[in-house]
Amino acid sequence: MDGSHIATPPLVEVDDLTVRFVTREATVHAVNGVSFAIRPGETLCILGESGSGKSVTLRALMRLLPPDRTRITGTMKVDGRDVLAMDRRALGAYRGGLASMIFQEPMTALDPVYTINQQISETIIRHNGGTKAQARARALELFELVKIPSPERRLDAYPHELSGGLRQRAMIAMALSCGPRLLLADEPTTALDATVQIQVLILLRRLQKDLGMATIFVTHDLGVAAEIADRVAVMYAGRIVEEGPVAEVLGNPQHPYTQGLLASTVHGQPRDQDIQAIPGSPPDLRRLPSGCAFGPRCSQAMLACRTIVPEPRHPAPGRMARCLRVQA
């Protein structure tokens, strides 16, 4: 996908991933042909609004989607291993070992009836073996790594006894406990207060650099992407419509949707003028429009946009946009 850097082989390769949710009434086309690659140590931000398929992509990579209602096609490889081919045993080693995930709501992701130490130790012993005392020592190390004040006392706390920011740090500590090479983060700072969000973002950025993990960070917030991403993939209606280095995508967006998203995000616009909102609302994923899914809301749409699904075009090395207006 990105021909200019071929120094290190990618850790994650996703090719033509599609995810459909099938029920008796309808089929929801949640992800429609997503491809990307991430090298070790790189942070990819998947940026999109609700229903764009960003969280579904992440959950597919972790195989967390309900198997009886989900149809997944395409290939997903992490460290050369085929995620879709893994059996239960292999998945158990993969989740929390090679790849781990942090969620938006730490209160629902942590078990309320066990202390934080019990939960982290369980993960460590499950993957690496060892005694409870060794696991506790490792958990304490992790708590110091994520900068939880008075870590000894906090280890024996139950999730409800911690504040929102500390709970999120505890979840990050748990995700890092077995030294994953891939960290998946699904809006991990969205539920936090502004002054706490920036602390967690800076922490994640530093940990990612120090530990050399590849990270996929899902967010709807352009500001968060600007703080943490190396590269950005913008999703709309289950497709990546634009991808590239963060400064270039945010500074010089090529796809009309990315342009609209930037213009409609409030950040210091003059108060006496309307914000340039994108008209209309995202398409129904049960009945996707033919052609470009953004076409019905796009001010620059042409006749061809109604019939042709735009293929990826590369206006510059390392950049991709799916729009017929973009010159390759």
Place this chain on the structure above:
Amino acid sequence: MDHPTLTHADDADPRDRGGTAQPLLIARDLRKHFQVKGGPATLFGAGRAAVRAVDGVSFTLFKGETLGIVGESGCGKSTLARLLLHLIVPDAGELIFDGDTVAAPDGITVRALRQQVQMVFQDSYSSLNPRMPVQDSVAFGPYVQGRSQAEARDIARDILVKVGLNPALFGPRYPHELSGGQKQRVNIARALAINPRMVILDEAVSALDKSIEAQVLNLLRQLKRSFNLTYVFISHDLNVVQYISDRVLVMYLGHVVELGPVDAIFDRPLHPYTTALLGSRPSMDPAHRIDEPPLTGDPPSPINPPSGCRFRTRCLHAEPICAATVPVLGAWLDRESHVAACHIQTPGSGHSQAAAQGSA
């Protein structure tokens, strides 16, 4: 009581009793404490702790302005919004609406207040009746206030047009058949259907996607002009507050820490908390990332808050005086006043960075 058209604002509002100089709403020393069982210092019923959600809040809301209220979770901004409508009855303090004291023998009743003040909530789904077509939800307010069913329905259809929804298409739908942005437009229509003078927007755009949020913000600005409204806009999103507000009130743990015109607050914040809050906003520019968080730790619990200045436990400039005495907000005179509750800003307070008495 016809609805004003969208094209011209009602300059001389017949409902205006106090005149243009009279603030629409004055809040004086509002207080609400919630009793909780237990709490850190009072385990096993040895006493009762209280969440001091709103602890002596005073401010003035001028006619026709938008007052933004910002603060983190637990600062009391939503409790304050509910106190203004008497959805929660204050423990102490006074509310004066256009010159009349609310719920006082010689003032206006809560019912009369609610005919002039309406509210839009964050969760657009749970604030609509799921078993009622949205047009009926909008018509319900005017109907309860004595209109006939036919009149109420006409008002509802009229107002749905003004919030950008075609009543023939959307009126008969149920809330679950609408998107988040459409539901929030219905909630705005429901609030405006009884022709209020003031609307409290409690995180009204926070749950919406950015492209939809922009549409609703534009709509709110347009409706404010055409219906001659006064807004109280509560949000945790500083960028949105900066865009929509004329004045801003910053809250921390139940106290007002700073109050002033929007440009003054955003360009020259006086309180260290406001400075930190502004510095915590993501930069939007990958070339200028924030390297050091302005604050460490989370806001403390509003149960048994710190003594003196409540921000002192996270403040870089805290001194012994900050633990000993509660800083006062100072007096504000008009729309241009910019005041902060910080000892540094109070001459002669005893803080080493404060000006000497009389020199400021």
